[in-house]
Amino acid sequence: MRTAYQYRLRLTKSQETEIERWLDMLRHQYNYLLADRFNWYEQNRCSINSCPLVCHLPELRDNPDYFSQKRTLPQLKKDRYWYKAIHANVLQDCVKRVDLAFKRFLKGDSNGRRSGKPRFKSKSRYKSLVFSAFSKKPIQGNKLNLPKFGWVKMVYHRPIPNGFKIKTATVTRKADGYYVTLSLQDDTVPEIIPIEQVSNPVGIDMGLKSFLIKSDGTEVPIPQYYRKAQKRLKKIQKTVSRSKKGSNNRKKAVRKLGKAHKKVADTRKDFHFKTAKWLLDDHDLIAHEKLNIKGLAKTKMAKSVLDAGWGQFLSILSNKAVRVAWPT
Incomplete structure (x- = not known):
């Protein structure tokens, strides 16, 4: 593994x-x-069918x-x-x-x-x-x-x-x-660890109004970290755009913008890890729907879909589920 x-x-x-x-x-x-x-x-x-x-x-x-x-x-x-x-x-x-x-x-x-x-x-x-x-x-x-x-x-x-x-x-x-x-x-x-006896299984449905809804009706609210930080990011981006290319002020603004974006990404990842741990502490088997995330990211909902980070969350959930099942 x-x-x-x-x-x-x-x-x-x-x-x-x-x-x-x-x-x-x-x-x-x-x-x-x-x-x-x-x-x-x-x-x-x-050319495929001819040459000069x-x-x-x-x-x-x-x-x-x-x-x-x-x-x-x-x-x-x-x-x-x-x-x-x-x-x-x-x-x-x-x-x-x-x-x-x-x-x-x-x-x-x-x-x-x-x-x-x-x-x-x-x-x-x-x-x-x-x-x-x-x-x-x-x-x-x-x-x-x-x-x-x-x-x-x-x-x-x-x-x-x-x-x-x-x-x-x-x-x-x-x-x-x-x-x-x-x-x-x-x-x-092993890459795939068989589960012979499963107790307390659950299904989850990803969404944009709620981050996920469990089959028992429990909802996890969506945090929308990028939406909340958008005003601050826009202000820093404006500073970058107004700075002269190649100047030290522009380099400082670019570094500041990069740190601001990384803070949003890190906060989102922390939320994903904590949500995955919360699910795995209560359930032995978690089933989720098959999502066409790339397709949804090309629609009008792109900003909300990318802000939710479904792909990253499902990857974290699957990795943590395997680690929980490691033989001790």
Whole structure:
């Protein structure tokens, strides 16, 4: 079974500078590899049923894929020695991101849905890096050992369950600081835990007048955190719009706006966790309707649907339900 825990990092100024340097180098490498993909794609494509009689003949080379671009990393470290500071697995994850973005553009995902043309990353759009190789004891007290980066302090507010091993650690820059998301795995816990005897089951119906209604008639009022914060967010957004692009005042306003949006998101998530715990404390089995959330998010009710956060709540509910059923 696989799950994820997120912790806030307490980095020193030198560690923050180093993380920003790594993110900047990875962003440049991502853009370079993506440009290489676009260059091959533009020079080798033609219409499905015809090709022009006179056309440019590019230099013949194989289609760049994940493995061919990954083989360029050793030469990258020779040509640009400062890339040696970055762990090899972190660089390989950068190549994997390019490969995934380009495949979704050309072929689509497992359901055949294609995404738009990948964009080059600006400094504000490349905000995370992934570590995937760890020592036997990567956590000691409230410190985490990131490969080739060193020990970092974190707010270790909940311990990792026994038997779970860290598979990846994703360091992300957010509006109010840095966070690490640990992906944990324990092969002894099955993905689906059978329930032989179910007592006190309940069904829930999601809504917009009430957040949810239980089959026994109990209602949970909808908090509408975004609606309540909309006036304050609009005021900060106006400050951003009126500031000169590139100025320090605009950067401060953007940071303030990001923190305000994150506060709304965190408050909503806290409500979802508490509601999920309240349901699981009283019921052994919870059934919910199948919702077309993406479809509803494209209607006139989009703001209310996104403010309710049904998708996030149902994901939290299912994850917590599995954790409650873990064998002790």
